[in-house]
Amino acid sequence: MAYSSGGGRRAVIVALVDMFDTLKPPGLDALMIIVAGLGATLVIVQPFTSPSYMLSYALDPTLFAATIFLALRGAAGITGLVESGVMQAFLSYPLSRTHIAAALYASRILAPSIIILGAPTATIAIAMWPLVSQDPAEFIATYAAYLAQALMYGSVFMLIALISKTPGTSGVLSVAFYFAYTVLLGLLLYIVGRAAGVELLQRVAEASYLPGIALIYYGGGSIEIWQPLMVPFLLVASLAVVYLYFTRRFEP
Amino acid sequence: MPEKILDVRDLRKKYGGLEVLRGVSLSVYRGEVVGLVGPNGAGKTTLLKISLGIVRRDGGEVLLNGVDPWVEPSSREKVGVIFERPNLPSSMSVREFLESAARLKGASESDVEWAIEAVGLAGHEWKEFNKLSAGLKQRAAIAHALIGSPEFIIADEPTSNLDPMERREVLTLIARLNKELGVAVLVSSHILPELLRVAKRVYALSKGRIVAEGEPQEIFQAKRLARIRTTEPERLASRLAELGLEASVEGLSVLVRSISSPSIVYEALTKAADEGIPVLGVDLVEPALEEVIS
Structure with missing residues (x-):
């Protein structure tokens, strides 16, 4: 039987091959079981009345776990590909760098984010269906907000991995970026804005965490029209830089 | 004249401030085996990576299958690659990975079977890559390069990390692929006699420049050596x-270096014997790498 191949199809094959490494147990499987079990337990013991607030209760700690996974296993795994020489093998295929970048992003960032955040979301949807069914769109939008936040972190981690090319440096710099981002944008900006009475700074601080914006919105609070767009903008911008770096500068 | 499958002209590459390739020109025609010899750090791997479009160049021109490999990925169609360090994923068995590579290259399952048999990997194909010995890893990497009926194989030091027997087998396989299937091969090594065994033409690379090129015979003649054993070497x-x-x-x-004709040595030896200098034996030896690049 002869296999057929095209650019997109070839990229899917590379993504699947690479996903074997990303999802190789133990790692994601154990994390998935823990976050799914704890997430469901957390929301069942609490009296929730809002799907978004209920989901955030489980996904806030899950997002942290996902971020650490993306930094240390997902993106840093790309440096492992470079060190082992597997990246050279991928780049020697008749496949454009755009396709390879897409395949690596799918296997290293997108799939783990969907799975890690999706595991507790799915168990909560099943366990708390009566509440979720009141507003499934709100539930899904909240999940999407967490996913966008994770993907934004993951895109920056991938860029760090491509530039640093060593797992240790990549992991440390990625975690450092995460804490710098959350502390600088999420906390300090808010405190400074509040102390100085500059509302814009407070709004930027709020917008740096998209799930928080979702909670304010679904909780009936007021948000600026640009606030839900800030994290997606950062995601698109970081993805664009990853794409440009990988296709024009990256050398294994 | 067959068509050029790889054409490199005036290639330049810098890493930081260090110029690793300084105007390298090289070509490989369809159906021929070309050797690239040079010491470690000469720029061989960089040259091969640029030829594949894996690494950017700073100057010059590279055409692989008639197009620029940095710009056009289709240039790598029907090109198999063996890297210096065997490099397949260890998260799945070699067989599963080769089947994935076959899907990617539009090859058939029977191609996978053939490649496994051709490199002598049968019986080990279901093992994970990192559980194979150095020799088997190299065989797996060669099998990977053979998937998809390549018309051109770029092999970067394919015999490194192998014992002499395995080295011979790998070179024999390369020669067989060229002879039976007409596959063009560009093979690099820092061991000149190995390349002379399989290559029709050889390029010697030193400090980022091509310092010698030609058929093995030409290189032998230009760098002919003789070792004369005697009890009075200074005299x-x-x-x-x-x-x-x-x-x-x-x-x-x-x-004795760069001998234009063996008769000069014989004549010199006769004169030495007449003067009472004892000659215990004479060996005409193959030039080593350092002789070629000197």
Whole structure:
């Protein structure tokens, strides 16, 4: 039987091959079981009345776990590909760098984010269906907000991995970026804005965490029209830089 | 004249401030085996990576299958690659990975079977890559390069990390692929005699420049060497030098370089014998890498 191949199809094959490494147990499987079990337990013991607030209760700690996974296993795994020489093998295929970048992003960032955040979301949807069914769109939008936040972190981690090319440096710099981002944008900006009475700074601080914006919105609070767009903008911008770096500068 | 499958002209590459390739030109025609020899750090791997479009170039032109490999990925169609360090994923069995590579290259399952048999990997194909010995890893990497019926194979030091027997087998396989299937091969090594065994043409690369090129016979003739064993090496070396030969003492031998014709050596030896300098034996030796790049 002869296999057929095209650019997109070839990229899917590379993504699947690479996903074997990303999802190789133990790692994601154990994390998935823990976050799914704890997430469901957390929301069942609490009296929730809002799907978004209920989901955030489980996904806030899950997002942290996902971020650490993306930094240390997902993106840093790309440096492992470079060190082992597997990246050279991928780049020697008749496949454009755009396709390879897409395949690596799918296997290293997108799939783990969907799975890690999706595991507790799915168990909560099943366990708390009566509440979720009141507003499934709100539930899904909240999940999407967490996913966008994770993907934004993951895109920056991938860029760090491509530039640093060593797992240790990549992991440390990625975690450092995460804490710098959350502390600088999420906390300090808010405190400074509040102390100085500059509302814009407070709004930027709020917008740096998209799930928080979702909670304010679904909780009936007021948000600026640009606030839900800030994290997606950062995601698109970081993805664009990853794409440009990988296709024009990256050398294994 | 067959068509060029790889054409590299005036290639330049810098890493930081260090110029690793300085105007390298090289070509490989369809159906021929070309050797690229040079010491470690000469720029061989960089040259091969740029030829594949894996690494950017700073100057010059590269055409692989008639197009620029940095810009056009289709240039790598029907091109198999063997890297210096065997490099397949360890998260799945070699067989599963080769099947994935076959899907990617539009090859058939029977291609996978053939490649496994051709490289002698049968019986080990279901093991994970990192559980194979160095020799088997290299075989797996070669099998990977053979998937998709390649018309051109770029092999970067395919015999490194192998024992002499395995080295011979790999070279024999390369020669067989060329002879039976007409596959063009560009193979690099820092061991010249290995390349002379399989290559029709050889390029010698040193410090980022091509310092010698031609057919193995031409290189042999240009760098012909003789080692003369004697109990009086200093006396013999000075006598040979007087006769216009480039001679140096190496222990109880005298090494004579760049011999234009063996008869000159024989004539010199006769004169040495007449003068009572004992000659215990003469070996005409293959030039080592350092002789070629000197």
